[in-house]
Amino acid sequence: MNVRRPAWCGAIAGVLAVALLNPVAPATATPTGSAGPLETAFTRAAGEFDVPRDLLVAVGYGETRLDGHEGLPSQANGYGVMHLVSNPRQHSLERAAELTGEPVADLKSVTSANIRGGAAVLRDIADAEQLTAADRDRVSAWYPVVARYAHAVDDATARLYADHVYDLLRSGIDAAPVRVAPRPVQPELGRYARVAPAGTTGPGTLALPEYAPARWVAAHGANYAAGRSSPITTVVLHVTQGSYAGTISWFQNPSSQVSAHYVVKSSNGEITQMVREGDTAYHARSANPYSVGIEHEGYVDNPSWFTDTMYRSSAALTRYLCDKYGLPKNRTAIKGHNEIPGNSHTDPGPHWNWNYYISLVNAGGGARPGADRYLGGSPTDFTGDGKDDIVTF
Incomplete structure (x- = not known):
């Protein structure tokens, strides 16, 4: 294939042929320049x-x-x-x-x-x-x-x-x-018919995710540290600035030097775990030792990635983490990457609906003992400031 051949050569020939055979364009033709x-x-x-x-x-x-x-x-x-x-x-x-x-x-x-x-x-x-x-x-x-x-x-x-x-x-x-x-x-899968998609579990699976609904795909060992130096006190939300599969591949790349514990897909809320919760993912600099990182597929400046399905799936994951580690289900423990000291990132950005997200984290399932103290004593205090909040859905 000669990829440098001007594209207009074939186009002109095609236009001339059509003009000779059909001097008048049919009424259903797409208007020029539309x-x-x-x-x-x-x-x-x-x-x-x-x-x-x-x-x-x-x-x-x-x-x-x-x-x-x-x-x-x-x-x-x-x-x-x-x-x-x-x-x-x-x-x-x-x-x-x-x-x-x-x-x-x-x-x-x-x-x-x-x-x-x-x-x-x-x-x-x-x-x-x-x-x-x-x-x-x-x-x-x-x-x-x-x-x-x-x-x-x-x-x-x-x-x-x-x-x-x-x-x-x-x-x-x-x-x-x-x-x-x-x-x-x-699709004609070819040699890929013999390959299971990343994260598929079944007989012979070597590792399973800690969060049951998730897939498990391990990040490269160069992109996280084994163990932790501090207890888990925070869930940090990120936006991938890339696609779901691309982010998973990037965290498998030893040259990236970054990772997160979980990645959430935009279209259907699918979740992949890449670092064990007991290990230190490289996602938030100063907060790495004490936080769990959740990446969300998309770009900060494009709100179309933040689907309701993604919000609900991610919120269920955060609810699980808060219950597991005894964290308040409010903005005291659930933070954006941009809120972590020593970071220059802006994610999850101005289009992330925090009120809705925190409301979803608190929805579903029974409240654990003592949970009311984290909600300011009111079931509609989602930010933890002691006042009822108005939530936009």
Whole structure:
């Protein structure tokens, strides 16, 4: 494949052929210029590199919700809508520059260039996977390509990533500038059919999560310390600045030097435990010795990631932690990363609904003995200040 061939060559030929055969466009044709710039960028990149347009959109949506974040990097040092990454383990940003001839600066900050780079990387992987032209026409055949696009530490985490992309294709993407119609796609797993998704439990499982509803995927030993120097007194809430599967992979990467005890998925509230509660995850600097860290999939500046399902799932986890370690279920013990001394982070950010979250932590299940003293003596004092609070749902 010559990826540097100008995309407009084939487009002009196609337009001339249509013009000769159909001098007058049919009444149902899409009006010229009706597509937005994001839609146009996906369509052009998909055509240039022979990548299914819907698959390209689903990969981008799964990574960033199609938000380029003004060229700012993710936690894993990934950029743009397609999350092109440059870190010691993953170099999709540099590979995109080689394949497209686009400057790295443009791939980071220009959305059309970034989408083109993502399409080029997917096609490059497809060629390595020996997908034929006929294969490339079948969305189902791209599963191994999508799994490799994640550049995960292992195939189990790669499956977690690819499964999510194909879930998006099946359900469709409606709440985005670029839409994808749902389709009953059954992915061709190839060698991944022999691999269980990360965190799958069953016979032979070596470790189980402490929180029963969670998966267990161990962080790399370089990213946390065994044991603790202080008792657990605090639950710290974070936002991943990246995708769920990408965060799990990042915590498995020894060069990251970061981790958290739990990671919560945006779409369905799925939870993965990565560090035992009795060990010290590297997530909040000064608070590491005495806190449990919970990462939430998403980006601080985009509230669409903070779904009701995520709130409820995370709140149930925090309720479990508070009950287990005898912590007050209010803002005395439940804090944001931005509230920890010695940190420069802003997560969970201004879009995180603290009143709602604390109300959910206190909902469900019976109150343990003495819990009323943590709630200021009132069942609607969620902040612990001794006054009734108004909660917005």
